[in-house]
Each structure stands twice: as C-alpha cells, then as structure tokens.
Amino acid sequence: MKIKYELLTNDDRARYGKLHTNHGTFETPMFMPVGTLANVKTLTPEELKAINSAVILSNTYHLWLRPGEDVVAKAGGLHKFMNYDGPILTDSGGFQVFSLAKKNDITEEGVYFKSHIDGKKLFLTPEKSMEIQNKLDSDIAMSFDECIPYPATYEYTKASMERTLRWAKRGKEAFNNENQSLFGIVQGGAYPDLRKLSALETVKMDFDGYSIGGTSVGEGKDVMYQMIDDAIKYLPEDKPRYLMGVGEPFDILEGVERGIDMFDCVLPTRLARHGNAFTRHGKINLKNAKYKEDFTSLDDCDCYTCQNYTKAYIRHLLVAKESLGGRLLSIHNIRFLIKLTEEIREAIKANRFLEYKKEFFKVYGGEEDD
Amino acid sequence: MKIKYELLTNDDRARYGKLHTNHGTFETPMFMPVGTLANVKTLTPEELKAINSAVILSNTYHLWLRPGEDVVAKAGGLHKFMNYDGPILTDSGGFQVFSLAKKNDITEEGVYFKSHIDGKKLFLTPEKSMEIQNKLDSDIAMSFDECIPYPATYEYTKASMERTLRWAKRGKEAFNNENQSLFGIVQGGAYPDLRKLSALETVKMDFDGYSIGGTSVGEGKDVMYQMIDDAIKYLPEDKPRYLMGVGEPFDILEGVERGIDMFDCVLPTRLARHGNAFTRHGKINLKNAKYKEDFTSLDDCDCYTCQNYTKAYIRHLLVAKESLGGRLLSIHNIRFLIKLTEEIREAIKANRFLEYKKEFFKVYGGEEDD
Secondary structure: OOOEEEEEEEEOOEEEEEEEEOOEEEEEOEEEEEOOOOOOOOOOHHHHHHOOOOOEEEOHHHHHHOOOHHHHHHHOOHHHHHOOOOOEEEOOOHHHHHHHOOHHHEOOOOEEEEOOOOOOEEEEOHHHHHHHHHHHOOOEEEOOOOOOOOOOOHHHHHHHHHHHHHHHHHHHHHOOOOOOEEEEEEOOOOOHHHHHHHHHHHHHOOOOEEEEOOOOOOOOHHHHHHHHHHHHOOOOOOOOEEEOOOOOHHHHHHHHHOOOOEEEEOHHHHHHHOOEEOOOOOOEEOOOHHHOOOOOOOOOOOOHHHHHOOHHHHHHHHHOOOHHHHHHHHHHHHHHHHHHHHHHHHHHHOOOHHHHHHHHHHHHOOOOOO | OOOEEEEEEEEOOEEEEEEEEOOEEEEEOEEEEEOOOOOOOOOOHHHHHHOOOOOEEEOHHHHHHOOOHHHHHHHOOHHHHHOOOOOEEEOOOHHHHHHHOOHHHEOOOOEEEEOOOOOOEEEEOHHHHHHHHHHHOOOEEEOOOOOOOOOOOHHHHHHHHHHHHHHHHHHHHHOOOOOOEEEEEEOOOOOHHHHHHHHHHHHHOOOOEEEEOOOOOOOOHHHHHHHHHHHHOOOOOOOOEEEOOOOOHHHHHHHHHOOOOEEEEOHHHHHHHOOEEOOOOOOEEOOOHHHOOOOOOOOOOOOHHHHHOOHHHHHHHHHOOOHHHHHHHHHHHHHHHHHHHHHHHHHHHOOOHHHHHHHHHHHHOOOOOO
C-alpha cells in the first residue's frame, strides 16, 4: 500500500494532517530523526517510540556501502533488519553522492564518485537508487536528484533542474515495489521561474509526495524561505510536503508557516555528540564549566533524560567522554523537536499558529552559549 | 546501616546467600558490572535492572579526578548523582594508583603518582581514600591496599602485605560514614604463609566483608586458585567474600567452588567495545565476516539484545562503528555473567554445583574465534 496524506485543518498556509503508512498513522507536521546507518545514533527503536518519534530517515548511500542492500533484503527489509516497526523514509543517495563527486563526474546517465570509506570508484544512477531503495523496502523512497550548491548560475541551475526531471521520470519508471511510496523532489535553486517549472513538471509525474530540495546548502535564511514560497504554491493539497535537511526550530516554524508537513535533520544527534542541547531558552553547551555543580534538569521537558538526570551528571559524562552522555542528550534533543511539532499541531488546530510561533521565540530567542 | 551477609546453603565450599544492603537485598554468588565513571559504559540503570544486575562497582580514583568527590557529595552521593538506586561498591583507588606509580613513589604515608589525564602529581593515602569514598557514599567501600604484580619476591611481598595491614588499620580509623560498609583486603601474593597471616590479621580488625586481592595480576590460573585457597579458609563464614577483578566464566566457577560470593570485572563491557560476545558455546567476535548474513540471535538468551536483534545487524553496527553495537553487546555480555551466577545459585541450592560446572564447560569449552 502507498502512503496517504489526509489534510485535516488549515491555519492560513500551515497544515495539520495525518500520514497513513503501512507502519501506522502519524500526525503532521512532523520531525523525522535521522538513522543514517540503520540506527538513530546511540538509540534503540523503543527509545524513539518513548519520545513519540514516528517516521525515521535512513541513508541509501550509507546502507548501499554497508552492509549492502542485499544483506538488508535478505534480512527481510530495513524494518526487520533494524527491528523498527515504525515508518522509514530513505533518501536517494544523491545528497551524499554530489558532495563526493566533481562537476564533470555528473553525466546524463548518472554520477561517478568515490566511496568515502575506501575511495573505490562508484556509479549511481536513478535506476540504481530505486533498485537499492526497493530492496531496502522503506515506506517512502526519494527520487534521485542533483542537489546543487548555493550560489549557482541560472544556466547551470536550469540544466541541472531539467536533468533532475529526466532522472525523476527514469526513476519512476524503474521503481518496482508496490508497498513503497515514491516522492518527487522540486529543484530550481534560487530562481522563482525554475522552481515553478520544476514543481509543475514534477507534479505532472504524480508522485506520492513532494520534497523541496536544494535548501540548507549555503543560502541565507531569507533565500531558503523564498525557495519554499516559490515552489510550494504549485504542490497539490492532498499530498505531503517535505523540507529536506531542516532541523533548526526557527526553520521548522518558518517551514510550517509556509505549508511544510515533514522535516528531517541530523542536528539533534550531531549537537548531542558535541555536548549541545536544545532548551526552551535556546541552545546550551553542557561542557561549559558553569554546569559543573548544576543539579537541575536540562530543561522543562518530559523526556527520560530530563526526568532522571542533572546537568552536572550529563556534563560529567561528556567531559569524561562516556558515550552515555551523548545518548542522553540525543534522547532530549530529538524529543525537543518532536515536542515542538506536537505544540505546532495543537496551535494549528486551535488556529493560533502565528501566535504560538511568536511565544516560542520570545522564550527561545535568548543568547546561545555554545 | 551496614550490609549484612546471610549464608543460606552450602554445597561443599560453594555458598548460596543473601546480601542485605541499604539499597535492597540480593542473592550471592553475584557478578558486579563495573561503572568506572559513575555509569556502566553505554548503559542506563534501567537497563542494568532489566538484566537483573544488583551491586555495581565504581572507581574511586576516576571519580576523584572527574567530577571530583565534592561534586558527587553535593549531588547527594553517588546514587543520586548517577540516578541508580541499587547498591554500589567503590574500590579504594589503589589498583589504578599502583599502575601509575613507580616503586619508590610508595611510602609508608601513601603513594605519589601522576594523573593519567594531565600528568599532575597526586598523593593518595588510606585516609584520603576513605574520605573520598565516604563522600561518594557508596554502600561498600574498600580498604586502601597495595596491589603488587606477579611475580614478586618473598621479601617485597611480606613488607608490602604488612604495610597494607597498617594502611587497613589507618583507613578503618579514619572511616567516617555509618551508612557505608568497609571491606578488608587480604594480600600476601603467592606465598601461603603470607596469605594466612594477612587473612588472620585483617579479620582481627573486623571488617564488614573481605576481599582477596592481588589476583589477576599476571599469575597463572593455578596460582590464582591457590591464592584463594590459601586465604579463604581463614575468613569468617558470616561475612561476604569478594574476588576482585575476575570475570571469566571459568574463573567465576572456580571462585564459587572455593567459597567466593562476589565478583567484578570490566570484561563484559570491554569485550563488547571490541565486538566480542560471550555465548553458551564460548566467546565469538561479531566482526567476523561469517556473521554478515547470520540472521539468528547472538545466543540462547533472554536479554533485550538476543530477543530483538540478529548477529548480522550487530555486526553491521560494529563494522560501521555505530556505538549502539557496543551497547547491545554490553547488555548481552553482562546478562551472560549474571545469568551464569543465577544458574550457579540454583545449582548450589540443589546441591549439584560441581555437576553444573561440568555441564557448563562441556558446552562452553569449545573453540574461541577471536
């Protein structure tokens, strides 16, 4: 079965809805934690469920290299392999591949690049990306697209966007897994007419959902919001919209305001590994000496970490390089973004999203000490 | 309140009993996981309870350096600091200190040595070890002793053992925490008459329990068993006996056979970090290529890891350096030793300990592939 998006309430452009998947029904807007290598770093599926996590994201490129899609397929697919019975979204591999490829390694057929593990030369095409994702058997697969950096010339952006459309078509034709959904990706850089063209042509192909790609690649915040505005108005109301690689609270709120339903980002786990935590009052770095004897909880929060441990203890674990420290912070940081989306959904339902957004930043917008 | 040991059944020299502590009553023989820096590496207290863990061990030397015993005391003691409401045993710091000190840094007053973190010169005495442990507020503190390497001359062993007796006396006098118990440590190296003398003199001081120290320091297995035999016969029946630093299944079984009640070792978590697992059929290394497509569980075991994951998945995590791999193996490896002691207790109660020991090794004694 394909996923199905159900729009329940609008608050101006912000949307509250439900995403029906083969692995449960979940509310949107939602934040999706990243489990690159078939695990959300340091955490178990039970811990993700305890913080009300729904869809998680896994990376096709990384799983292609290790353990290999055939191993995952033999295990019975990604859900069985990693023992996670919630929905999983896989990216196309494109984002990683383009960060490893040189410009003239990009051909009409696909992309040549070198493995980040052993430098081995590899070739990824739309068909191959679909084949790997079909074998991984995630709930949602992503089209193979070229993610260009910012800034880029109009000429290059146009040519790349048009190739991405051809790749999307090839991928859709090669796609072969009736239990899996496929999302199209809108490109077009910072050029409104290219975003429009990309959106219209991608929608014509009738995907199960749409992503706005090519954001968070070096452009400023205002440019990113403009990119969303330029694309989203051409996307159908009855399909989910996904903003890739976005996890800062401010960006999530700006995205929701513009009609985005799904977000993903490595930020909460990456911050955790470096000792940083989201709090209601902004980000803090727990390694800071001022927390040495701070026996209060990290944040006013319902997560396992905040309910059971003090800043002083987490700081001790981080300073002593004990991995439990990063694990406890990962739980909290992911919970923080998921709680944010829970509050966003309540605000949309109550038709007070913009008010909520203002209230959130009145508290959150303070100084950051990291 | 001091701990109390209750001997319930003997099977020849093997003992089944109960240890009553301020943090619950637990059966012996028991295996105690090591939580060096106020956490059993990668695991939460809840995970330890789920595998039926009882006493855990924490290291005085490490906590003295980071976060410092005063921080722990301000948190309300080690239990509150790390959010663990089961019993905790702290070592004296001696073992680590002697591995960092040179021979002429050992004086009658105490030991000079350099911090393993920043090379700073430090001085540890029996009184200081007690002061730190009193502040940490563990359930069981250990006497400050000199742990000598093997082999050592009779002359040095005798002088060291006598100094350890004087240090035990000084420590006991300085000890100042009525909710904490203090164990004495029998030294004497591989010399039966020195072991006897050390045991008799230590017992005269009337500690709450006794440890046999100076084992697992390079001597052969037979020498270690002889050291236990030479000391244990002089220890009182109504106090617990603790063999420090021992965690190989064979050694645990040999220790129990000789009347030991408590064991501790970093082995299960250290093995886990290197990808090794205990199994009923001996140790295996999960990084071995033969497990790449092995979709069976690690072992016939009731732990979370074995109930939920395959060897192929754990291998993938280890190969990809995802710390969840070591976490899953730590859960299993600790559970393995705790399950072993559960079976040992049942065997003693049924008066068939030696039979059980033989059965265990008939299966376990196979080839090891690491």
